[in-house]
Amino acid sequence: MDLLSFELQISALWALDDFSEENGATRIVMGTSDLDALSDDDSLPVAQAIMPKGSVVMYLGSTIHGGGANHSSQPRKAVVNTYALGWLRQEENQYLALSPEAVASQSDEVQRLLGFQAHGPHLGVWPDDPDGLWFDS
Numbered sequence: 001m002d003l004l005s006f007e008l009q010i011s012a013l014w015a016l017d018d019f020s021e022e023n024g025a026t027r028i029v030m031g032t033s034d035l036d037a038l039s040d041d042d043s044l045p046v047a048q049a050i051m052p053k054g055s056v057v058m059y060l061g062s063t064i065h066g067g068g069a070n071h072s073s074q075p076r077k078a079v080v081n082t083y084a085l086g087w088l089r090q091e092e093n094q095y096l097a098l099s100p101e102a103v104a105s106q107s108d109e110v111q112r113l114l115g116f117q118a119h120g121p122h123l124g125v126w127p128d129d130p131d132g133l134w135f136d137s
């Protein structure tokens, strides 16, 4: 499967205040997945998450979105939970369940599936790579 043929991220944005046009409720460009398409087509519909406090709007990581201008006199508060594939862990803690030798005997692909990989330079890294099992993703 091509790495970019599936979604890597999904976000849930919870409104802690009423979201309105005036206070810049979240705007989502419908049907977008890349900026090139947007620059070629400025007629794509933009939805605005006008919703009461306590509501949630969810969007895929590939969807172009952002906060609107807040023309009210109050801040517009929200909590955003973003679930990104690179941050997920498996249910079983394979780091403790498997010995380093058992992991080392597996292919690189299986080691990655077991969670022995880093997500970028800062997430899931182990300083100094003491057993040689960690590598760049």
Ligand SMILES: O=C(O)CCC(=O)C(=O)O
Pocket (backbone or CB within 6 Å): 011, 024, 025, 026, 027, 065, 066, 067, 068, 078, 080
């Ligand atoms: O301010 C907003 O409503 C959008 C926030 C946003 O785009 C984000 O946190 O990813």
